[in-house]
Amino acid sequence: MVNIKLDSVDFSLKEEHDFSWLKSFGKVFAVFAQNDSGNISFGVDNGEDKYFIKVAGLKTIESIRTQQEAIAALKAAMPIYKDINHKNLIKLVKHYTLGEIYIAVFKWADGDCLFDHWNFEKYYKNPQIVPPAKCFKQLPISKRIESAGVLFSFLDTVSKNGYVAVDFYDGSIMYDFLRDTTTICDIDFFRKKPTFNDIGVDYWGTKRLKSPEEYVYGAVIDETTNVFALGALLFDSFFGNYTDAEVRQRYKMNAFTPCSFENWELSKACYDVALKSVAKERSERYASINEFYIAWNGALFAK
Secondary structure, eight states: EEEEEEEEEEEESOOOOOOOGGGOOEEEEEEEOOTSSSSEEEEEEEEEEEEEEEEEEEEEESSSSSSHHHHHHHHHHHHHHHHOOOOOOOOOOEEEEEEEEEEEEEEOSSSTTTTTTGGGGHHHHHHTTTTEEEEEEHHHHHHHHHHHHHHHHHHHHHTEEEEEEESOOOGEEETTTTTTEOOOOOOOTOOOEEEEEETTTTTOOTTTTTGGGSSSOOOOEEEEHHHHHHHHHIIIIIIOOOHHHHHHHHHHTTTTOOOOGBOOOOOHHHHHHHHHTTTGGGGSSSHOOOOOHHHHHHTOOOO
């Protein structure tokens, strides 16, 4: 392992790399090096513009992929960012090969990731620091409802552009607490329709939120799966409250469970709509994000 310092940030890799190419983008002010995807990302500022630069092909510490697998995955993700045109999706600027690495350059988006796992140890050691997920839960309900509306709009756009969201969870969402804006920051694993679970139990996604079909080899993965993903997020990250033991149980049982109504912050009507979205039987869920959204809005504004 080698320790590397670029401008104001420090991080580690398994071997040295010449980062002189990065200087052309400006000064590095942030690094995200703890991903298991095999990518490492940087926040860079040239005084006029800021960029988020994702790099595949380096020997990162936490990667579960080979360098070649990481490069292939990042390359494959580039058309997705071009095809899904949504105002709240991070904007791709360019992407290219440089020697043995692959680089994707995005416009920087201000905000905090709602599942910033790379900071969990920091929060454990410094309990006075409030994590973004907890800050988000402390927002007024009206602001969280507005943010949830962004997810409905985004996933509807995903479907209309012929894609299915895969590995879409709170780690894919950023919230800017100064401007009250929501940004979708990671859609690398999204797939074109039709698609299916070609991995089995370990299909992409967190056990906190995955649908039943995301554990079954050969199962169809479609918009109904995305209805479940969104409903699970509404429970887990937006309006439901869980004990640590209840969250651990989801990991243990390989199954998402909705919170009780007593631990839900909105009306019973909204609870029932969210409950339908996470039905174990696919046929009992909403058939589309748009159908889900209509029911959700009806419940929100019901007298």
